[in-house]
Amino acid sequence: MKKTKKPVKMVLLFMLSCLLMFLMTGCAEEYQVTIQDGKETTEITANSRQNVKDVLEEAGITLGDKDETDPALDEKISGEITILIKRYASVTVVGVDGTEIPVECVGGTVADAVEKAGITLEEGQVLDAEEDEFLTDGMTITVTQQPAVKLTVDGETKNVFTSAKTVEEFLEEQNITLGENDRVSPEQSEAIKNGMKIVVQRVVIKEETVTEDIPYSSETQNSSSLAAGTTQVKQAGQNGSKEVTYRITYINGKEDSREAIDEKVTKQPVNEIIVVGTKQESNYSGGSSGGSSGGKTVVSVEYYDDCDGSGHGIKVITYSDGSMEEVPY
Template sequence: MKKTWTAPVATCVGAATLFTSGFSIALANNDVELTVDGQTTEAHQLGGTVADLLNAHNITLGDHDVVSPAPETRITDGQRVSVNFGRQVNATIDGAGNSLWTTSTSLDDVLDSLGVADDARVSIDRNTRIEREGITITVVTPKHVTLVADGQERTMVSTDETVADLLASNGISLGERDRVSADANTPLTEGMRIQVQRVTVQNVKTTETIAHGTKRTEDDTLDSGTEKVTKQGRDGSKDVEYEVVMVDGVEESRSTRSEKVTSEPVTEEVAVGTKSGSGGGSSTGSTDGLDLSNADMWDRIAACESTGNWSINTGNGYYGGLQFDNQTWLGAGGGQYASRADLATREQQITIANRIYAQRGLSPWGCASAA
């Protein structure tokens, strides 16, 4: 009788099962191209999804990371999976803060996306790679500014961040008292004008005149309308020290530091006649050594020169009714009457005027047309 072998059958069945299982594993063992932040590696994945692939490579996705295709996508042989991690970029541009997330590893690309031109000043090299921890940068864009200092006005394009930076880059140092039109920490802005003023303080010593006063006393022994100097006046003097503030070489202010009188002024004393019966007015002819000829003409000129005020002294260097300067008055002999014309009487002033008229006519008087 012929025997039946079951073991081989079982073996065949097992072999068939093993063959079938081995075929399934072969089908599921997929070749995958995995690219992470631009770095590509070849990977093998036994079926599953993109999420399974990432888990197998210990890749955890954050809120700002990007994967393609989507995590739930089934893996197939030859699959390409790309992962780009999010990176935070903190950029301060011309003092204004900007924070953004990007999957780019190129700082240059991010700056281009922010509109930062190539000629801007960036705190980090534009070719720097942005790592996963992110990056912080400061950007200063070029600006047209005008700098005025030391007698020069310069217009330039600058990528300096502040006024202080601009001064430093142009070799301008400031003294303790120098002034700048903007605070040193002020950020530069387009079209800004910065002016530097050099300030110096000087101690100036000078000798100044102390003008003397005049005291008039009525005297009834003198004819009315006449005056007589009974005590010659004399100006005094004083030494004065000033603190003078100069701004760009021009005096801005001065204040007195010290003052010392070196000679006191002497008050001039004048007797003013009050005795009645003396002639005056527009009389003509010579009396008591006085020459009153042309008196009416001189009255008209005086009315023009000084509104007829024979004792006027406005401090302009011209004195009396006919506005004599001191050199002319003394040169014509006026000193025999008074040190200045305004201290002499009308008649004495007319007498001196006649002396000058005899030599030079009316040319010394601006109001000659009133004659």
Template sequence: MTCRSACRGARGARTGSHRRSARRRRSRYVERPGDGSMRRLLPQALVVAFLAGGTTAFVAKDKAIELSVDGKARTLHTFADDVTELLTEEGVEVGAHDVVAPGPDAEIASGDEVAVHYARPVRLTLDGHRREVWTTAHTVDGALRQLGVRQEGAYVSTSRSRRIGREGLALDVRTERTVTVMADGRARTVRTNAATVRDAVEEAGITLRGQDTTSVPQGSFPRDGQTVTVLRITGGKEVRDEPVPFQVRRTDDPTLFRGTEVVEQAGQPGLRRVTYALRTVNGVKQKPRRVKAELVRAPRPQLVKVGTKPLPASVQGADHLNWQGLAACESGGRPDAVDSSGTYGGLYQFDTRTWQALGGRGRPQDAPAAEQTYRAKKLYVRSGSSPWPHCGSRLHG
């Protein structure tokens, strides 16, 4: 046998051996009966398991809640986590004055109760004070209790059982108060829900007559613990004629010496007729009150001329004489002196006729002392000391 034949035989033997090994290896992975069905059922089982778990979570999230809105309750199912979310889901709007229990941020669990109480505006006048308040009560009685208003003996403007709608209502309440009324020397204390002092006085059994009044306005609201005094008033009227002062009007006159004033027109007072109301309060006379005035006669003004002319410095032939001594003798040195008869006046006791003949205006006693001395000097130059028969000698003393 040649090597070629032997070698070919050996290779053939090895090739056959390899083929048998390969068949044995492939035989290990051959599908067994039923393996394909198992692989097809596995995904379906996973889906069923997922759905079962989701249903459990779904059921766990659902909550049974009892929701009461303004007294109307109902049970519902929700997935909401808190009160605000629940109310939003249910379309329940809540205002600033409404009450939610538990609070809007509270978490909720199955079996919880959530209540919404709508607030109602009440325009409340309590013992004379007006204000707007809010209440979640459904009746007037409930509102008064909620607001802490003392109801015993109180006046309420409407039935306490009246229901309050969402629009609210106006309510006037007067609580019972203690008021003491002093009248005719006696004190009477009453418990009253009166609206005015006048009503409280009447409840005390006191009658106001004529001009009678009270120490506080009768239409005012009586306060708890207040003391009201009744004033018994009698009175009448009195008419008096009263003078109206006249005005003094001064005008400058350059023909008169400075310091001289001459009354050109004497003033005359007017007349006013005045009506006074007279009152006696609890037996005590009050100051008369002027209620009416009528001008009967208008006053006449007094017109006065005021001199502006400078006085002369001297009178020749008379300046050296003792005029102070003469004045002391005639009038005691008083420029406004008047004798007992009313005829003579001034420092040097001029009569009015002589005074005016010397250029004076008005009466001598109304002129300044300097002018009186000046005119006395002029009289001396004209007549010597004879106008002063008793005191003329003083001029040379």
């Protein structure tokens, strides 16, 4: 039986086909490509035969008519790169006076749109969106003026612009922590208003026990053995003492009030006793018909016991001329 040989031409064609396939697949280098679309990040593998447009299509990312890319769509992938997608956006910036300013940006942020609108934010003016937020088509950005509040706390007074809605939110915004007894004016539930004054008073309440004197009193005793108009100390007075516990309120470090909440007598006071003389010198001769006083005679003498609580009696002398005299005894 005779062996047949394969034609040399067919062998060469097969080898050429294999070489072509190797060149088409083996020679294309692959790279890691990052696609940044606003805040969205996509990682994809691409090869050197592809351009930016091919990579975006493979990643399923669609571009608008006015959107742009960096690098350009027709640029070949030549290494590990980041493709930045710049989205077109037509937005409106509203100023503090209500004026609406249309702005067009490609790949811009809120800050870019405000700058392009010719607006410079002044103290206390804020945006209703974060400055680094990427723009989206049809977006509205509003500039507002925050209310100014005068804050007094811990010995310092300052003007503060705030976005808080209530006094309570304002204190949280300013990182002010209230103690158990601290006071705030106005009430924490009150709504923030422009020009409002907010005062925080640091209140500390302490208890203190002190020793105090109890003043002695003076009392008098009448004595008929002492001449009228003379006095004598029968007993010297001495102060007593007591322990008093006070609840003291300090506001911003200064005493505001104190209240006695407990009291204990440790020594009773000793009263002073003063003896008052009531003895009268006689200026008549006595009797109902023989005495005289300055050319007049005593007609009668009547005695009245202590009737007014003074501690001594009264004698009433009636003279011949009809005059009368009251003399203590």
